[in-house]
Amino acid sequence: MKEKAKKIRFLSILILLAAVIVLLVFVITKSKKPVTLAEEEPTKKLILGFSQIGSESAWRTRNTQSIFDAAAENDIQIIIHDAQQKQENQLKAIRSFIVYQVDVIAFVPIVEDGWENVLTEAKEAGIPVIVVDRQINADPSLYAGFLGENGVEEGRRAARFLQNKCRDKTDTVTIFEISGTENSSIVKDRARGFREIIDTDPKFKIIHTENGDFLRSRGKEICDVLLASNVRENGNTTNTLYYDGQKIDVVFSNNDSMTLGFLDSLESHKVTAKGTIFISIDAEQESIDALKSGKLNCVVECNPNLGPTLMELVKQIAEGKPIPFMTFNEETVFTENDDFSLYEPRGY
Ligand code: GYE
Numbered sequence: 001m002k003e004k005a006k007k008i009r010f011l012s013i014l015i016l017l018a019a020v021i022v023l024l025v026f027v028i029t030k031s032k033k034p035v036t037l038a039e040e041e042p043t044k045k046l047i048l049g050f051s052q053i054g055s056e057s058a059w060r061t062r063n064t065q066s067i068f069d070a071a072a073e074n075d076i077q078i079i080i081h082d083a084q085q086k087q088e089n090q091l092k093a094i095r096s097f098i099v100y101q102v103d104v105i106a107f108v109p110i111v112e113d114g115w116e117n118v119l120t121e122a123k124e125a126g127i128p129v130i131v132v133d134r135q136i137n138a139d140p141s142l143y144a145g146f147l148g149e150n151g152v153e154e155g156r157r158a159a160r161f162l163q164n165k166c167r168d169k170t171d172t173v174t175i176f177e178i179s180g181t182e183n184s185s186i187v188k189d190r191a192r193g194f195r196e197i198i199d200t201d202p203k204f205k206i207i208h209t210e211n212g213d214f215l216r217s218r219g220k221e222i223c224d225v226l227l228a229s230n231v232r233e234n235g236n237t238t239n240t241l242y243y244d245g246q247k248i249d250v251v252f253s254n255n256d257s258m259t260l261g262f263l264d265s266l267e268s269h270k271v272t273a274k275g276t277i278f279i280s281i282d283a284e285q286e287s288i289d290a291l292k293s294g295k296l297n298c299v300v301e302c303n304p305n306l307g308p309t310l311m312e313l314v315k316q317i318a319e320g321k322p323i324p325f326m327t328f329n330e331e332t333v334f335t336e337n338d339d340f341s342l343y344e345p346r347g348y
Helices: 002-031 058-073 087-100 116-124 151-165 185-198 216-228 256-268 285-292 307-318
Strands: 047-052 077-082 104-107 129-133 145-148 173-179 204-211 250-253 277-282 298-301 326-328 333-335
Touching (some): 047 058, 058 256, 087 104, 087 116, 151 277, 173 185, 185 204, 256 277, 285 333
Parallel strands (some): 047 077, 104 129, 173 204
16 A cells, blocks of 8 residues: 555656656747747848048057947947058948948048038938048038047147246247148148137237158258258357248247158257257157156147047937038147156057
């Protein structure tokens, strides 16, 4: 009898267990939604078509690298086109992005005019466009937004340093300006910001502006030409710089590459230019080192690391979210009055 009761109990436990397992399997399978083909498909990678103007300066090369790295970090497929400093190459590149049906187009406009047609084509193709680094003259409805530096403020910062440095001077202060790519927004903006401040004080006089195309080689050439006219009757090159017979008190250069080229020339001619005030823009490491060694007096930062913010904007646009029309990068100023020990490496 006992044996039989034991068997029945064992059997009922077994049945119970089986029932529990069946229930569990049922619950688990019920919760797992049926797998449909579409859901399994991996999410399509965003494709960004990026037209870069070239590699004219260390700043530009860092800018490209920042954008390339950030695309990889955000799993965005990027097609980068190098326009070798030619607008027509950029127009061709943007048109190829339209044909390729990329998700978003971003481009650095080498000059500020001449983009309306291609932007209209991109708009008609339903591809949003982000303008990067330099600004354009075009109907704002033709592009989604701008990401870059505030060139006007950079020019003001350079002028404020000069104004402060020369606050006790009453004589005329002559300025030799080295500008960059003609008709580029950045050159116009920096020139406007700089003049806005110095024009408030009549002692400041810009005696000449020379276009160095943001190139180190051009910076050197410009100084070579200046020094060639600096040889005095005794055949020695003086340590004071002159332009057209006028003494130069300040050299204001639109980027470090041209400034460093200018310093290369001074060095090769063993000219100290002692007392000349040097102001540059960008803040690559070699320029900061020149500041630390007293060859420069002020370096206004222009931040090339636009990659991470650009990818945020690209993702927002691709998700159909609005983006701010103007996004300016954080920037600062480095001067001879700073505590250099606090400086972080520039990374380029
Ligand atoms: O200052 C210079 C580069 O557009 C802000 O272009 C950029 C400028 C930068 O060649 O180094």
